[in-house]
Amino acid sequence: MRTHSLIPLLACLALCGCINYHDKDHEAPGAGQDTQQHDDGDTHSVNGSIHIAAGQPAGDASTVNGSVRIDDGAQVEGGHSVNGGISLGTNATAGSLTTVNGGIDVGDGATVHDAVTTVNGTLRLRPGSSVGGRLSNVNGTIIVAGASVGGGINTVNGNIDIGANSHIKGGITVHKPATGFLHLWGDNDKPRVVVGPGASVEGELRFERAVRLYVSDSASIGPVTGATAIRFSGDHPPD
Numbered sequence: 001m002r003t004h005s006l007i008p009l010l011a012c013l014a015l016c017g018c019i020n021y022h023d024k025d026h027e028a029p030g031a032g033q034d035t036q037q038h039d040d041g042d043t044h045s046v047n048g049s050i051h052i053a054a055g056q057p058a059g060d061a062s063t064v065n066g067s068v069r070i071d072d073g074a075q076v077e078g079g080h081s082v083n084g085g086i087s088l089g090t091n092a093t094a095g096s097l098t099t100v101n102g103g104i105d106v107g108d109g110a111t112v113h114d115a116v117t118t119v120n121g122t123l124r125l126r127p128g129s130s131v132g133g134r135l136s137n138v139n140g141t142i143i144v145a146g147a148s149v150g151g152g153i154n155t156v157n158g159n160i161d162i163g164a165n166s167h168i169k170g171g172i173t174v175h176k177p178a179t180g181f182l183h184l185w186g187d188n189d190k191p192r193v194v195v196g197p198g199a200s201v202e203g204e205l206r207f208e209r210a211v212r213l214y215v216s217d218s219a220s221i222g223p224v225t226g227a228t229a230i231r232f233s234g235d236h237p238p239d
Helices: 003-015
Strands: 050-052 061-062 068-070 079-080 086-088 104-106 123-125 142-144 153-155 160-162 167-169 170-176 192-195 200-202 204-205 212-216 230-232
Touching: 050 061, 061 068, 068 079, 142 153
Parallel strands: 050 068, 061 079, 068 086, 086 104, 104 123, 123 142, 142 160, 153 170, 160 192, 167 200, 170 204, 192 212, 212 230
Antiparallel strands: none
């Protein structure tokens, strides 16, 4: 069995508290001590961070407690963690990137062919990067800076910032939280969704909970359900 096939199970265990969570921005204790590389190019670890240099075989990079760092120009089939962040370097390529507790940073000009997902963490796409599939989290900011997404954006509690000249296909969905109490919170607790100058969002913008939606006068968006768009001029909304 390929190790990355265990990621959904490990994610479930992490969410249930069965796997201890270490600081997502740092290496877990013992990092790098149990990393194994296989003939098929896969690199696996349990308590260790993984570093993939350019020119290495393009397999999967998977760990449980640790980060995954993929260098500029490197290629991997996938980067996966449970407790740890993932960074994809400039002009690097990956099949998919998934973690549970950790942020994911997709570098300038990098390409992810499928999904980029986390549960708790910031998702950042830097200029010229592209994600072919879904970009999603539950908790954490989503930042798309001059980049493209082919499979839509999904969150529950995260702010979304679609930067200037970004291109989103598949729309945006902000799902209703599992608890029914969030609707009693103040305006500042509502997710903030911004579609910046020259950006385009193809598909429905669907909001199952209250949000603050700001759309640039020069942006193009699809139909909006569950919110009223506030148009703004200039580089940023007024607040």
